[in-house]
Amino acid sequence: MTDPRWLDEREFRAWLGYRRMRLLLDARIARDLSRDSGLSDPDYDVLSALSSSADRRWRLQALADRMLWSKSRLSRHISRMEERGLVTREECATDARGSVIVLTDDGMRAIEEAAPGHVESVRRHLIDLLSGEQIEVLGDIAEIVLRHLGEDGD
């Protein structure tokens, strides 16, 4: 490899800023969420994904795919949430191997109670700080990066 193209000042600022923002912003929003609702960030993601389904249920693998989680991670997390009564597992009617994750009434109540505060937190620490154009560009950046990651395999 020849001498690499190091990051210039502006590029480095963006990269370092992204890294630090990721570290602190996510920690802050997770802390707010936990304090206000007793849910962890992953809890919220699972409940949110489940509640987006009309019948409140998902096959484990399908849910893992949608969330970009490993099966293993989701299986473990579901076990923990099951102990707290937020979700349950049911057998799948069409595939005896399958396990269907179902949002309980308690789980639905938990996400409904947590959502307003969570949105407020996201607004306070991110969205409401930015101009409309900055929000637009952030969306663009994410779209570009994600499309690129989906395309290449190397």
Next chain:
Amino acid sequence: MTDPRWLDEREFRAWLGYRRMRLLLDARIARDLSRDSGLSDPDYDVLSALSSSADRRWRLQALADRMLWSKSRLSRHISRMEERGLVTREECATDARGSVIVLTDDGMRAIEEAAPGHVESVRRHLIDLLSGEQIEVLGDIAEIVLRHLGEDGD
């Protein structure tokens, strides 16, 4: 709390995009780094921070502050890196409680060998995908968010 101001379409796109980008982009860059150099992302961060010092050494607490890590996390990570010969601990001359983390020659070699590939990876999956303006805005966003997080305490 009255009815919250839910995120509109554009805001939701930015927030969800940020979340997914964080998940996939970081995983991808970490995977490249590990494959090419055998270093984990935290390894790289520690080595990078240490090598930025003229004498290759930092007090543990100061290093933790700079990296925005907890003392506990850094202490544990240093122990693991010490076993691999990347860093060592020395006693502090001016404070008998203190522990000074020192980058070894092997550690310096590791970061020097890893850096070009890492920069290349960051370019390929992020920086080179974006326009100059988008890079600028990303830096702006991070600056705004980080300044805000630093200011408030609630």
Next chain:
DNA sequence: GCCAGATTGGTTACATGTCAACAAACAGCT
């Protein structure tokens, strides 16, 4: 129907992070 290979969900072993508690050392005040 039967078999080879893929898929599904779970589990075990392990890596890594958090939190609380701790001993040792420091710093400021009297």
Next chain:
DNA sequence: AGCTGTTTGTTGACATGTAACCAATCTGGC
């Protein structure tokens, strides 16, 4: 000096993520 409260780094108990493996089941070709 002596006392008190703070700072420093480490550790034990625990929460949570990953990787490799496994048994059960499904699938498609024969």
